[in-house]
Amino acid sequence: MKTRRLLAAASLMATALLVAACGGGSGDASGPVTLTFQSLSDQPAAIAQTQKIVGAWNTAHPEVQVKIVQAGWDSVYDKLITQFNAGTAPDIVHYEAAGIEPFAEDDYLADLTPYLSQAKRADFQKGVLDSVTFGGKVVAFPTEVQSYVVFANKKLLQQAGVAVPTGKTMTWDQLRQISKATTKGSTYGLGWGLSSPTAAFVALAPGFGGKYFQGTGDQANLTVGEGETALPKLVDEMAYQDHSILPVTLTQSGSKALAPFYAGQTAMTVQGSYQAANIAKDAPKGFDWVVLPPLAGPAGPAQAASPQTLSVNKDSAHVKEAAEFIDYFTNTDNLAAMNEADALIPPTNSARQALATKLAGKTGWDQILSSGQYITSAPYLFASKYPQWKDTIATPAYQQFLAQKIDANGLTTQLQNGWKSVTTN
Amino acid sequence: MRLLVRPAQYVALALYILFLGFPLLWLMSASVKSSGELNSLTVNLLPQEWHWENYTEALTRQGLLHSAWNSLLVALASTVLSIIISVPASYVLARLKGKVRAAGVGWILVSQVFPVVLIILPLFLILRTLGLADNLVGLTLVHTTYMLPFALWMLQGYVAAIPTELEEAGAMDGASRFTVLRTIVFPLLAPGVVATAMFSFVSSWNEFFFALVLLQSPENYTLPITLNTFVGGEGRTALGPLAAGAVLAAIPSIVFFSILRKKLTGGLMAGAVKG
Numbered sequence: 001m002k003t004r005r006l007l008a009a010a011s012l013m014a015t016a017l018l019v020a021a022c023g024g025g026s027g028d029a030s031g032p033v034t035l036t037f038q039s040l041s042d043q044p045a046a047i048a049q050t051q052k053i054v055g056a057w058n059t060a061h062p063e064v065q066v067k068i069v070q071a072g073w074d075s076v077y078d079k080l081i082t083q084f085n086a087g088t089a090p091d092i093v094h095y096e097a098a099g100i101e102p103f104a105e106d107d108y109l110a111d112l113t114p115y116l117s118q119a120k121r122a123d124f125q126k127g128v129l130d131s132v133t134f135g136g137k138v139v140a141f142p143t144e145v146q147s148y149v150v151f152a153n154k155k156l157l158q159q160a161g162v163a164v165p166t167g168k169t170m171t172w173d174q175l176r177q178i179s180k181a182t183t184k185g186s187t188y189g190l191g192w193g194l195s196s197p198t199a200a201f202v203a204l205a206p207g208f209g210g211k212y213f214q215g216t217g218d219q220a221n222l223t224v225g226e227g228e229t230a231l232p233k234l235v236d237e238m239a240y241q242d243h244s245i246l247p248v249t250l251t252q253s254g255s256k257a258l259a260p261f262y263a264g265q266t267a268m269t270v271q272g273s274y275q276a277a278n279i280a281k282d283a284p285k286g287f288d289w290v291v292l293p294p295l296a297g298p299a300g301p302a303q304a305a306s307p308q309t310l311s312v313n314k315d316s317a318h319v320k321e322a323a324e325f326i327d328y329f330t331n332t333d334n335l336a337a338m339n340e341a342d343a344l345i346p347p348t349n350s351a352r353q354a355l356a357t358k359l360a361g362k363t364g365w366d367q368i369l370s371s372g373q374y375i376t377s378a379p380y381l382f383a384s385k386y387p388q389w390k391d392t393i394a395t396p397a398y399q400q401f402l403a404q405k406i407d408a409n410g411l412t413t414q415l416q417n418g419w420k421s422v423t424t425n
Numbered sequence: 426m427r428l429l430v431r432p433a434q435y436v437a438l439a440l441y442i443l444f445l446g447f448p449l450l451w452l453m454s455a456s457v458k459s460s461g462e463l464n465s466l467t468v469n470l471l472p473q474e475w476h477w478e479n480y481t482e483a484l485t486r487q488g489l490l491h492s493a494w495n496s497l498l499v500a501l502a503s504t505v506l507s508i509i510i511s512v513p514a515s516y517v518l519a520r521l522k523g524k525v526r527a528a529g530v531g532w533i534l535v536s537q538v539f540p541v542v543l544i545i546l547p548l549f550l551i552l553r554t555l556g557l558a559d560n561l562v563g564l565t566l567v568h569t570t571y572m573l574p575f576a577l578w579m580l581q582g583y584v585a586a587i588p589t590e591l592e593e594a595g596a597m598d599g600a601s602r603f604t605v606l607r608t609i610v611f612p613l614l615a616p617g618v619v620a621t622a623m624f625s626f627v628s629s630w631n632e633f634f635f636a637l638v639l640l641q642s643p644e645n646y647t648l649p650i651t652l653n654t655f656v657g658g659e660g661r662t663a664l665g666p667l668a669a670g671a672v673l674a675a676i677p678s679i680v681f682f683s684i685l686r687k688k689l690t691g692g693l694m695a696g697a698v699k700g
Contacts, residue, residue, distance in 0.1 A: 042657030044486065070643050072653040075634070078542070082638045086549050088558070255464070255661075263466045274661070282461040 032062060033318050035325060036090035038069045040076060040308075043277075045341035053334050057325060064321045066092070084108045084313075091316040092325060097131040097140070097381050098306035104134040105217060105384065110312040111137040115323035120330070120348070128307050128347040130377035134216075140309035141330045142347035144339050146272045147303050147371040148204055150175060150292040151279060151364070156182055156267035168370070169296040172207070172234060175268075179244040182267035189244035191266035192235065193257035197398040198390045200270070201231055202380050203304050207297030213379040213386070220383035222419040224412045230297070232401055233408055240404060250402050262287065273368040277343030280363065291364035294371035303371070304378035307347050345372035385422045393418025449675070455668035456480070463664045479665035480673070483655075488643065489670055492651035497677055499561055499647060500629040503568035507576045507625045508618060510569070515580035516610065520589075533574045545638050552639065559641040567639065568629040575628075576621050583617025584610070619685045626681055630674075648674050 041050045047070070054066050069090055071079065077099060083089035084103060093100075093109075103109050116138050121129065124142065132140040150170070157164055160182040165174060179189030194200065202212055210227030213220050239245040246266050249257040254271050255278070261269040262283050279289055294301045310329060312322040328334070335351035336358065345368060346352045352372050359365040380386045397414040400406045406414065450470065455463060459476040467473070483489055518529050548567060549558060557563030587610060595605040633649040640646055652674065655667035 042654060042661065042663075044482070069641065070654060072650070072656060074653050074656045075637055078545075078634070079637055082546055082549055083641075085546055086553065088549075088553065088641065258464055259466045262461075262464070265466070278460075278464070278661070282464045284461070284465075 033064045033321055035064065035066045035092060035316075035318060035322050036069050037066050037092040037325070038071050038090040038094055040071055040073050040094045041342070042073060043342055046338065049338050049341040053329055053338070057328055064318075064325070066325055087315060089313045089315070091313055091318060091322045093311045093313060094143075094308070095140075095311065096306050096308050097142070097378070098387070100132070100140055100309060100311055101134065101381060101384065103311075104137075104139045108314055109139040110314040110316070110319045110323065111139065112141065112312060112323055112326070113138045115320075115327055116141070117327075120327070123332075123348040123350050125347050125349065125373070125375050127302075127376035127378070128305070131305070131307060131381050132309055134382070140311040141326050142307035142309055143330060143335065144342055144344040145305045145307040145347050145372065145375055146274050146344055147294070147305060147368070147375060148200060148270055149273045149364075149368055149371055150268050150270055150295065151261065151275065152178075152268045152290050152292050153261065153264065153266075154288040154290050156187065156264065160184065160267070164290055165293055167293050169301045170293040171296050172231075175292075175295065176234070176238055176242065176244070179238060179268065180242050183242070183244040187264065188246040188260075188266050189242075189268060190238065191246045191249040191257040191260050191269040193252045193254035193269075193271075194235070194250045194398075194402060195253050195256075196395055197232075197402065198394040201228075201398065202390075202394075203306075203378070204231055204295070204297075206302035206304050206376050207231075207295065207299055209297075209299040211379050213383045216382040217384050218423070220379075220385070222383075222389075222416060224415045227299070228415075229408055229412060232398060232411065235402065236404070236408075239402070251399075258282070268292070273345060273371065274343040276364045276368060289363065291367040293367055294374055301371070301374040302376040303374055304380065305375045306378060306381060307375075308344075345369060345375075347372075347375070349373075385419070389419055389422050393422065452668055452675075453672055455664065456672045457669075458665060460665055476665065479669035482663070482666040483669040483673060486655075486666065488646075489648070489651055489673065491644070492646045492648045493674065493677070495561060495645060496630055496648040496674075499565050499568060500626050500677075502565045503572065503629045504622050504625040506565065506569040507572045508622055511573060511576040511580050511621065512611075512614070512618060515577050516584050516606070518577060519581040519584035533578055536574045541634055545635070548635075549638060558639060559645055561645060564636060564639055564645075564647070567635050568632060571632075571635070572625045572628050576625055579621045579624065580614070580617055583614055583620075587613050623682060623685055627678055630678055 037054065039047075039050050041047045050068065054068055058065050076095065080089065080093065080095070080099075080103065084106070089108070093103075100109065113136075125145075128142045128145060129138065132138060132142055152164065154164060157178065162178050162181050165178075175190070182189040192200075205212060205228055208227045208230035210225075210230065211223065212228055213222055215221050235245070235250075239247065239250060246257075246260055249260065249266070249269075254275070257266075257269055258271070258275065258278065260266045261279075273291075276291065279287075283289060294303075310326045312319050312326065316322055330348070332348065332350040332354055335346040335348055336354040339346045339351065340355055340359070346355060352369050356366065356369045359369075383389075394415060397406070397411055397418065400414075401408070401411040454470050454472060456479055457475050457477060458472045458479075459474065462469075462473055462476075518526060521529075552558040552560075552563045552567070555563070557566065591609050591613070592605050595609050596602075600608065631649060632647075633653070636647045636650050637653070640650060648670075652667065652670050655663045655670060657663070
């Protein structure tokens with residue numbers, strides 16, 4: 001990532017003479033202001049909801065018109081880095097907390113702290129707001145967040161004589177026991193798509209007291225101790241001691257691990273909470289599924305998430321108006337509607353409550369929304385080298401560990417030495 | 426035994442065609458499957474139920490047809506431009522001797538080693554200064570520039586394969602340089618031009634990264650950029666509509682190839698030079 005930024009910066013300097021200064025939004029003193037909003041919403045319902053929110057804003061604010069520019073998630077980082085370097089970034093940027101850190105570090109994002117009311121600050125889940133606060137400045141408003149939850153085939157649990165857990169939370173030990181109890185014949189207790197395991201392990205580490213990172217930017221340090229390795233070890237034990245995880249799923253993506261779940265090959269699956277919408281749509285007729293209570297480790301049910309975000313381009317000619325639009329976009333009703341459309345969790349308590357009321361009794365939503373209250377800050381979001389470490393060091397190391405090519409000590413060594421290598425290059 | 430040879434050849438050919446065509450067959454199959462079937466363990470070439478809604482969604486979502494039209498304009502324009510420039514240039518490259526040719530060949534090779542990410546930003550800034558950023562004309566120029574080295578490389582190989590004796594024979598018969606080029610070289614070069622045009626068209630039609638960065642407005646998006654919006658965040662992909670979109674996206678290329686296929690005949694020079 002840093003290399004790309006250096007290349008981009010070098011190219012920029014070499015061609016700086018060609019560039020005329022340029023701003024974001026348009027509009028002059030006599031006409032209405034037009035703000036560009038680069039939206040990444042990809043689900044048809046979410047696209048429609050975004051248009052609805054923008055339409056309502058445009059009707060209520062004839063002097064500040066918002067124009068949606070639809071873009072895709074894939075390769076959006078490359079698009080944004082070019083836009084920011086060239087001075088053509090949109091006024092309002094839709095992205096995610098894990099992606100905006102480099103832009104915040106390079107001072108491309110406006111400080112939204114003055115536009116964040118006390119009421120809204122109190123309404124945001126603290127950990128979620130922490131994830132968009134860089135150097136004491138709030139550089140984005142979180143809009144949607146996902147947690148990891150356990151989906152279960154009710155029929156298979158009942159057949160194994162297992163009562164569906166109903167508490168506020170469920171321990172990992174309970175999950176392990178249920179997984180063992182439901183493993184019979186060709187049916188496995190659990191399917192977990194861990195082809196890219198780093199995101200899940202890092203997000204779920206707080207439940208075991210794991211943090212992985214301390215510090216920010218290039219000064220961030222990595223610690224791999226008991227709290228960090230507890231979950232990988234648990235998965236390893238369930239897979240190779242209990243034999244209660246369908247082995248092939250360890251090499252699959254999360255979405256791919258749904259197919260054996262639908263087919264009754266696995267009784268449970270750990271997935272991003274948004275999969276509730278896909279399960280409701282794709283599961284065979286009569287498939288009776290539930291979402292189990294949020295998972296809790298010895299340190300509680302906390303999860304470190306990377307929320308989707310809306311930021312304002314610092315070079316926008318209309319930072320104030322753009323911030324006001326973001327404030328409007330993240331009001332209770334809009335957040336509830338957006339998250340319902342995207343099958344994600346609102347990052348504010350009021351929107352989560354509104355959605356819980358609206359969707360009360362709808363399969364899975366109670367537990368999914370309940371898991372949202374345990375979202376905590378994510379230290380990895382502040383480590384500049386995290387994306388590089390994740391892709392080049394951590395994911396291969398975890399894959400080797402899950403394939404039993406290396407043991408826990410080997411995993412720890414690879415993770416730590418790998419961090420040293422990416423931070424010293 | 427000899428009776429079995431011909432059927433065996435046909436069987437081998439059929440298997441080879443099946444091997445080559447299977448991914449396309451599978452794509453077409455996926456384009457008419459429901460989301461539930463696509464996300465199940467069932468493996469069927471023929472869908473359990475035909476789900477044409479994928480095509481409806483692909484066509485209605487994000488303006489796929491408009492993007493296809495943009496792609497077609499850019500691909501055709503950049504193909505024509507690159508052929509117009511590379512045909513005479515490749516002839517010069519192939520026939521020229523000395524340092525100028527070496528420098529030309531060197532430039533072609535060196536131009537291929539720059540990573541796209543290195544040149545995209547200055548390119549973007551230059552185009553913006555010229556008022557050609559977020560513009561199909563600008564993208565056409567970029568595609569032409571990017572394809573030109575390879576087109577030159579390809580065509581100069583074809584030119585080099587045309588025996589100089591044919592041109593000398595024409596000259597001996599009193600034909601001018603232009604007449605020699607028009608009546609001897611260009612007809613023999615036609616298959617090479619067609620192959621290069623095909624390559625250029627497909628390269629431009631499929632090009633993603635330049636279009637991603639240079640095009641800001643949805644009304645200017647090309648097909649790969651629009652198809653990209655079917656790949657969602659959080660690993661969510663609308664597989665059915667994406668497959669349907671990909672099938673639709675393949676049609677113009679297939680048509681283009683069908684039109685030019687007959688021109689791709691080899692052996693034009695067989696027997697042209699008698700020993």
